[in-house]
Amino acid sequence: MSDRVFNEAEEEWIKAQRDRARKRNKKSRYKEPEGGVSFNSLMDIMVIILVFLLKSYGDEPVKVIGKDLKAPTSATELTPEDMTTITVSRRAVLVNDKKVVDIKAGTVDASQKKDGAAGLLIQPLFDQLVKATDRKKQQVGMLGQEYKPIVTIIADQSTPFRLVTEVMYTAGQAELSMFKFAVVKGDKKRFQ
Amino acid sequence: MAKGRRDESEGSGDLDLAPIMNMVVILIPLLLLSIVFLKVGVINITAPKLSMGPPSEEKPPDDEVKLNLTVAVNAAGFTIGAQNAILPPENGCPTPGPTICLSAQDKDVNAMLEGARAKLTSGDAQGGEAELREAMKAYDWIALYNKLTDIKGRFKEETIINISADPNIPYALIIRMMDVTRYKLEKDTYKDASQFWSAKYKRAGKTPELLFPDPVLSLPKG
Numbered sequence: 001m002s003d004r005v006f007n008e009a010e011e012e013w014i015k016a017q018r019d020r021a022r023k024r025n026k027k028s029r030y031k032e033p034e035g036g037v038s039f040n041s042l043m044d045i046m047v048i049i050l051v052f053l054l055k056s057y058g059d060e061p062v063k064v065i066g067k068d069l070k071a072p073t074s075a076t077e078l079t080p081e082d083m084t085t086i087t088v089s090r091r092a093v094l095v096n097d098k099k100v101v102d103i104k105a106g107t108v109d110a111s112q113k114k115d116g117a118a119g120l121l122i123q124p125l126f127d128q129l130v131k132a133t134d135r136k137k138q139q140v141g142m143l144g145q146e147y148k149p150i151v152t153i154i155a156d157q158s159t160p161f162r163l164v165t166e167v168m169y170t171a172g173q174a175e176l177s178m179f180k181f182a183v184v185k186g187d188k189k190r191f192q
Numbered sequence: 193m194a195k196g197r198r199d200e201s202e203g204s205g206d207l208d209l210a211p212i213m214n215m216v217v218i219l220i221p222l223l224l225l226s227i228v229f230l231k232v233g234v235i236n237i238t239a240p241k242l243s244m245g246p247p248s249e250e251k252p253p254d255d256e257v258k259l260n261l262t263v264a265v266n267a268a269g270f271t272i273g274a275q276n277a278i279l280p281p282e283n284g285c286p287t288p289g290p291t292i293c294l295s296a297q298d299k300d301v302n303a304m305l306e307g308a309r310a311k312l313t314s315g316d317a318q319g320g321e322a323e324l325r326e327a328m329k330a331y332d333w334i335a336l337y338n339k340l341t342d343i344k345g346r347f348k349e350e351t352i353i354n355i356s357a358d359p360n361i362p363y364a365l366i367i368r369m370m371d372v373t374r375y376k377l378e379k380d381t382y383k384d385a386s387q388f389w390s391a392k393y394k395r396a397g398k399t400p401e402l403l404f405p406d407p408v409l410s411l412p413k414g
Contacts, residue, residue, distance in 0.1 A: 039213060042213075043216075046213070050219055053223040064232050071232075072363060072364035073367075074235060074371050076235050077233070077400075090313055158324060158363070158364065159363040160361065161358065161359055161360070179236070180235065182233075183367055184230050185231035188371070188389050191328075191371070192389040
């Protein structure tokens with residue numbers, strides 16, 4: 001033990017050091033509330049909105065509006081199901097969002113049809129539908145559910161009637177016998 | 193000195209939320225813009241049949257009168273066939289001609305449809321849609337509804353309607369025809385367009401009363 005005697009200035013300095021150390025310890029144990037804005041509640045709201053938007057983004061079984069596609073408006077009261085879809089846009093025919101054949105001026109090229117220009121069966125569409133149907137049957141079989149030969153057709157509003165019937169005929173040949181036309185639900189008043 | 197530096201770094205242990213906030217704030221408007229808030233519906237359709245197909249296996253009994261209602265649409269109007277006969281043109285429509293002619297007979301629907309299709313293909317979506325709407329307005333939907341309710345009055349159990357059209361008739365027009373022929377409205381006959389389009393469905397309980405809700409598409413062969 002040293003018996004050194006501190007002078008007044010030194011004692012003051014030691015006291016100041018101890019006070020500072022005490023204050024520092026106090027700070028680390030008890031956090032005083034900060035004066036800034038708390039982001040926590042705002043973050044909660046944002047995350048909830050984000051999750052909701054992401055969910056509704058991927059929730060819709062069929063997309064009826066896109067580039068080169070706008071389904072017509074109808075006053076129907078039925079709702080869509082998640083089934084095999086054929087999309088007929090202004091430029092292409094797609095099966096489950098996979099492009100199968102091009103459309104030019106509202107018609108499919110005669111070389112793509114089984115019987116030429118007057119034919120109704122679109123060969124690439126038929127092949128793709130057979131594949132899609134087989135896959136769907138397997139999926140449904142694995143889940144132990146009953147297979148329904150339903151196909152949803154999403155066609156652009158300007159699609160010629162001839163092309164619609166060609167697509168339906170081809171789907172019929174691929175053992176898809178129950179058709180549903182996807183439309184945008186709208187009030188009749190807007191048709192006036 | 194070294195101790196002091198360590199203390200400072202330990203003191204700022206809070207998670208910095210600013211970058212996450214930035215990301216979330218960017219993502220929300222992006223998703224809001226990309227989502228289209230539309231209600232999607234479906235219409236049930238029976239498979240198309242060719243008009244020159246083989247005769248049906250099921251023959252109706254001789255005393256049963258089959259309606260076999262067919263509505264064919266072309267650029268001149270609607271031609272209605274029932275019981276294997278074509279109904280004559282209504283009053284005010286040219287003869288020979290469709291059963292229900294256009295409400296605006298001076299309009300060249302074919303040219304309008306072609307114009308609409310050309311605009312839509314060239315990327316003028318608004319112009320194309322407006323022209324398509326105008327072409328559809330040229331048809332006499334009220335007369336079609338009035339005629340069909342009249343037929344339904346005589347064939348109450350019948351629900352099937354065969355829909356046929358010229359090859360170039362747009363899909364939107366077929367869907368509109370299905371809308372008009374699906375359910376009964378509050379009145380059986382209408383004269384005024386605004387009354388007709390704003391009329392509600394006639395309901396028996398919760399479900400609307402049916403007119404001809406089972407459309408069958410058919411394509412004239414050749």
